Amino acid sequence: MIRELLKYANMPGAVSFGGGTPDPETFPRHQLAELAREIIENEYRYTLQYATTEGDPELIKQVLILLKRVYGLDGFSPENVLITVGSQQALELVGKVLLDPGDCVIVGDPEYLGALSAFRMRDARFLVVKFEKDGPDLNQVEAHLKRMQKENQLHRVKFIYIVSNFQNPSGITTSVEKRKALVELAEKYDVLIVEDDPYGVLRFRGEHIPPIMSFGGIDRVILLNTFSKILCPGLRIGIVVADKQIIRKLVLAKQGTDLCSPSLTMRLAARYLERYDILEQIKPAIELYRKKKETMIEALREEFSDVADIDWTDPDGGLFIWTTLPDVDTMELFKFAEQRKVFYIPGEAFKPYEEPSSSMRMSFCLPTFEQIREGVHRLKLAYMDYVEAKGLKCR
Template identity: 55%
Template sequence: MNYESKLSCVARGIKSSIIRELLKVANDPGMISFGGGVPDPDTFPRHKMAEIAKDIIENEYKFVLQYGTTEGDQELMQGYIDLLKKYENIDWLNYDNMVITVGSQQALYLIGITLLDEESYCAVSRPIYLGAASAFVQRNPHFINVPLLKDGIDLDYLENELEKLKKEGNIDKFKFTYVVSNFHNPAGVSMGLEKRKKLVELAKKYDFLIIEDDPYGALRFEGEKVDTIYSLAPDRTILLNTFSKVLSPGLRLGVVIGPKEIVRRVTMVKQAADLATPSLTQRLAAKFINENDLMEEIKPTIKLYREKKDSMMKAMKKHLGDIKGIDWTYPEGGLFTWVTLPKEFDTMEMFEIAKKEKVLYIPGVAFYVDEPDKNTMRISFCLPTHEEIDEGMKRLRNSINKYAEQKGIEL
């Protein structure tokens, strides 16, 4: 049977995640991986979560083992509303402004279905978070790929592109600009307050939505906290958040916050996708954040990541700093730094050498929806030990040297 002929256009167009394929070798003996963006498992509050899980399964089984509402567990929603009120000065939310999703990846997928058609336009950063790219690409929209600078997307470039759409008579088809506002995945950079305000001005001028993805905002270990874009423009911003980086990714819990008219549409789309997010994991998270100060709980996690980031920056300067034309970002939070090698490099080609050297990274080509910059890579510092970070950078330099020798590149 020709199974290919039975597939939809969407299914035929889906490609396997480069990251998933590359990281199949991450568990090889002796391998040091800077690839995965997964939290350090030792940061998970497993003992407290185990006690809560036992209690709610035994005493709240009629709720946690049953179907739930599509919107989400109101106990969790209220707990999250209280968090935002306390730490973000957002005090106007109610349940109509929220829907709990199965991780932020589902939130991105639902946003794509809710807002994008083949005739639609949307703006994304270049490079872009891979999960957002895979969710939006399935809707086959027209992408405006906005260069990512050290302080967020290039808003002058974006405005020029919007002016072109306006002159062409297509500005009404422009749906949203998608940004990772804090500690960008993959680039590690953050958008400053003035640039956030300028983006809001553009959204009002050209009448579009802002999708603010903020999975790492709580993991700030340097610099001053910046107001969310949502707090600046709640009427035209959709805020996506997750418990994966501050509690546990295994819970698979995300949240969409925005204007009730949009949230209602997202909720209706979710009904068709899975009926509801699991009641068990929602109530577990609700009990945890209601019984503990979440921001106090994650202070040891932030300290751990700050120290690993410092080790990474030190090791990169030590082992890579003398390479002519190399550049990397200095994140103030989150899990990643973005490395740009001289133009002659192709990090996907070099990956085979790196595997033999027993070190892994994610080639930059994974993070584009247009022609990629092949000389880039994402480096994650959250999982390796301090000793592995230094040794891994030494192995990466060996990989760079061997690739340069093969290609006749002068370092």
């Protein structure tokens, strides 16, 4: 669905809140262009050759430095890290290594559809928990684990999947209390946690929260990350941090998938991280996304002030707002929005099981400020069209 919607983003006059595509103006293109020339000319024996499956040692060295700076995670070795072609490949490899057909994964509702897609490829069964304002409903998590234990099927629950910061699609951040409690449940029932954190650095309000891995350790938690949102997605660089034995299995699976990630993009990222402070370089982009998020929320307040019970999240970072219009099927609403040339992702796409949703994911990172305001205005018009066509009362 997102792939199809990205086509609409190029229509003349269209406003797309669809894909979580970073603003290209935030990409350090001049620095990367200079570095690319250097590494092709001076390091061609590496950059134009096959790489090892594990990834560029120079990039892994920089990743270990960032793990300490960003997360406070220290004491890891290069054998704890795997470089993948984006975090989507990391999800696919995790599913390939850990899941057999019929195995279970605990996931949220709503949930990142890229993860759902990767796990569906392994014929996984989803044990679904609702997301609350501070993360997944842990009572539901434990209820699933207890039931599977009672049925002597606990061994089929392979891991709990969670996007811990500014979740895609909801924008919700799991609280520190729930992170600790989730680890306690994982320890109690002896299951892994797969913590996906592509957006954690993009915080524009509030204090940094330690990752789940800092509470559960590398024996209990697999940490996924990416440079797509903080550097640029075109490099296609993802990261897996895990126990050495798990990394070894992922390496074997990756060998059968693509042999290795591109040497050129890995070394380009490594030299960028070596020469520039990425946490400083990303600050203007974070400020831009903060202003865009506030613009979208202000536009929602203005345009939908007369719609009772509408709700949206107000994330502390990331790229998405989750908007809910009660009594509306946002898949049906999409047809009216398409006529108005405004696009979003219907909430149904993020459900582990196919069922209607009254929610939608709205990404604020790519449109301009003017497009955000115009797009929300068009969305209100589309909503009014929907209400009229369905014979509903505008509440």
